[in-house]
Amino acid sequence: MPQDDNFAHRPWLDPDKDPFIKIRSVSKRFGDFTAVDNVDLDIYKGELFCLLGGSGCGKSTLLRMLAGFETPSSGELFIDGEKINDIPAYARPVNMMFQSYALFPHMTVEKNIAYGLQRDGVAKAEIKDRVSDMIKLVQLNDLAKRKPNQLSGGQCQRVALARALIKQPKVLLLDEPLAALDKRLREQTQYELMNLQDQLGITFVVVTHDQEEAMTLSTRIAVMDKGKFVQTGTPTEIYETPDSRFVANFIGSANIFQGHVVESDRDRVVVRSVRDDNLLFYIDHGSDLQVNAKVWVAIRPEKVRISTTPHAEARSNQLAGIVHDIGYLGRLSNYKIKLDNGKMIDVTHPNQTRPKSGEHLADWDEKVYLSWEPSSAVVLTQ
Numbered sequence: 001m002p003q004d005d006n007f008a009h010r011p012w013l014d015p016d017k018d019p020f021i022k023i024r025s026v027s028k029r030f031g032d033f034t035a036v037d038n039v040d041l042d043i044y045k046g047e048l049f050c051l052l053g054g055s056g057c058g059k060s061t062l063l064r065m066l067a068g069f070e071t072p073s074s075g076e077l078f079i080d081g082e083k084i085n086d087i088p089a090y091a092r093p094v095n096m097m098f099q100s101y102a103l104f105p106h107m108t109v110e111k112n113i114a115y116g117l118q119r120d121g122v123a124k125a126e127i128k129d130r131v132s133d134m135i136k137l138v139q140l141n142d143l144a145k146r147k148p149n150q151l152s153g154g155q156c157q158r159v160a161l162a163r164a165l166i167k168q169p170k171v172l173l174l175d176e177p178l179a180a181l182d183k184r185l186r187e188q189t190q191y192e193l194m195n196l197q198d199q200l201g202i203t204f205v206v207v208t209h210d211q212e213e214a215m216t217l218s219t220r221i222a223v224m225d226k227g228k229f230v231q232t233g234t235p236t237e238i239y240e241t242p243d244s245r246f247v248a249n250f251i252g253s254a255n256i257f258q259g260h261v262v263e264s265d266r267d268r269v270v271v272r273s274v275r276d277d278n279l280l281f282y283i284d285h286g287s288d289l290q291v292n293a294k295v296w297v298a299i300r301p302e303k304v305r306i307s308t309t310p311h312a313e314a315r316s317n318q319l320a321g322i323v324h325d326i327g328y329l330g331r332l333s334n335y336k337i338k339l340d341n342g343k344m345i346d347v348t349h350p351n352q353t354r355p356k357s358g359e360h361l362a363d364w365d366e367k368v369y370l371s372w373e374p375s376s377a378v379v380l381t382q
């Protein structure tokens with residue numbers, strides 16, 4: 001059935017599939033502080049699932065509960081159909097890669113990777129084979145005899161990854177796996193991590209505070225704030241249809257207008273913003289919102305067209321302002337446009353042609369017109 005094919009890469013849509021990891025009403029309190037607040041989550045086999053949120057929102061605590069390093073104050077955790085609450089960390093079918101890597105400084109790469117198998121009493125010949133396979137997999141062939149202080153940050157990261165993978169866990173938990181790497185290496189390593197996960201088919205749960213990283217890596221993302229999940233979905237769902245101002249601003253940036261619904265149909269919503277010169281927003285997807293409901297309209301900076309002449313076809317979703325600031329970033333330019341009421345609108349414009357020196361689409365203090373498609377705006381109720 002073609003249906004099955006659809007589900008192969010999106011098992012969470014398959015009503016017949018059981019989640020591999022189930023988190024049920026899990027909380028973690030430290031004294032009277034609640035770090036993880038009654039969360040529910042399903043993660044499916046083979047996913048690369050990201051827990052994304054700002055510092056202190058409870059990501060690591062949740063990961064550590066899956067690993068067995070913290071005990072939930074309440075709630076239940078399941079992996080592969082088995083309740084794991086009472087299983088000690090070492091006996092769980094998971095392994096964790098720590099942010100700090102925690103390599104043994106006095107051991108070579110090889111010995112670091114072999115350590116877990118040795119401790120488990122695996123036969124020498126088997127250890128040798130598995131270590132050598134793992135070294136190939138993470139491309140450390142020439143460095144097997146070195147010690148951690150003779151390796152770069154990226155190489156240490158791979159040793160830590162190999163060490164976590166060699167015990168063939170069903171689930172690999174990664175806490176900020178790329179945070180110690182510089183930007184370029186981080187981007188390269190993101191792709192390596194995705195390839196590795198794809199090859200091995202192990203379920204990865206990754207904690208990160210970096211929204212671009214989460215967008216690049218994940219099958220799905222749970223956005224966390226103050227111990228709760230505020231939205232869960234694919235990177236595209238979360239970026240294109242955030243369901244709160246918090247998510248719209250946390251994942252990328254958004255221009256947000258407060259207003260009220262003046263028309264609400266099956267295929268169209270019209271919002272008026274009294275604060276912004278009675279501007280009308282036409283949004284071409286329906287909602288069940290009541291007329292007069294207080295809402296916010298969010299528009300991503302890259303969905304806004306900018307022009308020095310009014311957009312002839314756009315009778316709506318158009319406004320005018322003055323160029324307040326221009327940031328030239330090479331492949332794109334960021335404009336800050338000031339409206340009459342003082343509100344600033346962010347516009348991102350791709351630089352398709354190379355500008356002559358000092359030349360911009362619009363100049364400082366110039367009057368410009370902004371417009372966007374009715375499909376580009378999202379209506380938010382919180």
Ligand SMILES: Nc1ncnc2c1ncn2[C@@H]1O[C@H](COP(=O)(O)OP(=O)(O)O)[C@@H](O)[C@H]1O
Binds near residue numbers: 053057058059061
């Ligand atoms: N062992 C602990 N004792 C007391 N408070 C803790 C402990 N571990 C974490 N916390 C607190 O719980 C909150 C969430 O921490 P953490 O899960 O590490 O956040 P994140 O990984 O999202 O940055 C923080 O406010 C942190 O200070």
Ligand SMILES: [Mg+2]
Binds near residue numbers: 059060061207
């Ligand atoms: Mg953390």
